[in-house]
Amino acid sequence: MNIEEAAFQEAPFHPGHLACAGCAERIGHKLALLALGPKTILVIPACCSTVIDGIFPHTASKIPLMHTAFETTAAAASGVKAALLAEGKTDITVLGWAGDGGTFDIGFQALSAAAERNEDFIYVCYDNEAYMNTGIQRSSATPFGAWTTTTPLGQTKDLPKKNIVEILAAHRIPYAATVCPAYPQDLTNKFRKAKKISGFRFIHLFSPCPTGWKFGSDLSIKLGRLAVESKVFPLYEVEKGEKYHINYRPKGIPVGEYLLDQGRFKHLKPEEIAVIQENVDKAWHELLLKEKYSQEKEI
């Protein structure tokens, strides 16, 4: 399926869901489900998505959906998959779909354990870089310099974002990848690829959040583009924890172009933006080296 076809597909969930206007999670969710197809069971913990699906007795989901406790996505998905296998159902994709709080923070233990056990499901972290469902509190996915309600002005976050893909790749899982809804073909390709792989698959989905990042609801895709073009959020994949492949090599734009469209960064001083630029450049350079090293190893 190419992305033009996807645009004309029937949406994989019903209209009337409760996402904020401009929510990038929904775009990512739609593309992911179109790529995976209807033989999919969703496991969703406490996060925006659990609310987005709707209030009982309504549900936007067209596929089976299990809501689970905040920190349990990976464990619950392990159980769902085990039950399916116990019944001999081997052709159903189990899809854990959690926010950054549920992945980087409270669900991290269960996530690491499921990755180590190489459980056979796809875990997606849609990352809007803070606890958005509870009203914008910092998580370990919140980037350096960002304002949130628990890192207010005067004490904005002075620590870097946890590198979740590297941590998952270090578990030597079959597949880890980053995607951004602003690059729909890349996103679709990666979900289709993930579906064909068995074992633990982790997809880090960048999810610009108009509500929490303080930008206009018409700018989510633009923000996603700027994040990738500025190399703040590189699009790459890691197979078996060692084979790195950068899917898109942007020419590069200054990070300021990405940051300054967002209210959460508007307090940043030029010297702080310079620190962010330095960190982004360093991370990109390291990623290039990892890719180069893994290619050399192959030879």
Add this chain to the structure above:
Amino acid sequence: MKKVITGNHAVAHAARLAKPGVVAVYPITPQTSVSELMAEFVAKGQLKARLIRVESEHSVMAALIGASMAGARTFTATSSQGLALMHELLHWAAGARLPIVMVNVNRSMGSPWTIWCDHLDSLSQRDTGWMQFYCESSQEALDTVLQAYKLSEQVNLPCMVNLDGFYLSHTVEPVDIPEQALVDAFLPPRKPLYKLDIDDPHSFGALTSPEHYYELRYKAQKEMESAKELIKQTNSEFSQIMGRSWLPVEAIQTKDAEIIIVTMATTVGTCRWTVKKLRQQGLKVGLVKLKMFRPFPAEDLLEAIGEGPRVVVLDRNLSAGMGGIIQQELKNIFYSAGRRNQIFSAIVGLGGRDITPEQIELVVKQSLKDMYAADQINWLGGKI
């Protein structure tokens, strides 16, 4: 087939015979040998289940919730701190109306570190919506696990089968392990009303407004109430096939009793012996064994104890600031029934301290003389 085995192995055999599709395990003393034997059953092909070796008890319960929601019969065993770690998900399992069966090997709660028996671990989970049973012998533990599956799958509520750490979990005694065919005749495969099914998609556990939540809890209460009678029917079916019976409440020499001991689990065994001895001394002592704690078998208890006799409750637990938990519950149902029996309270065996016949004899005699009046706590066996 009769075998001399531990209580832990007895419940593992029960779980094997129940043919769960998914078993999740995490070690904790004194439960670990249940998990180990389950792993061995799976490794040897004696049980065709998916075994998930998770990283915590919290994930044990999360995985079983997922598996049960996808339609599987499930099993695990835990203890004490592990049970407490599951607490959040015990509520979740009950709220989701999943018939998960779990063995809890009773162990006191830290701090300080302790591995020995009392019942505060499971009694602290009183309000999670799980059914709870307590067992006197390894045979009873095995049989109760099988009955728990049948009961749970009828009322769609989870069930915790408790056995006393070390007293039962690690003590060997002869246990009749039923033939698979007999168990199959008693316990058919699970047929869930709803499950995660791509051919019949539903959402489970969605955000629920005040408009609907209240009634869901009412329904859980109604099912709990129905379980009080259903367990008797289940036990009767079990008894017809296996020739053994385990009632929610058992009355021993209560008819003419002037004083009745009420207690649970292995302490019942010690009390049986002590009652015999006290009867020889001419004291009219009876014993009520409380097997089912949730749902609380109020009617059966009122009937077993009757209107006259004094009651002495041996509570192997302590709700600090209030006292023994079983005596509180008992007073509650007696008050509601308009009964004025004197109910004495003794706290026994905390942290695995032995409960001896001498202590039980002493508390019965003290209670007959109105020592330790109804509103006081008798710290039986305490160095106080």
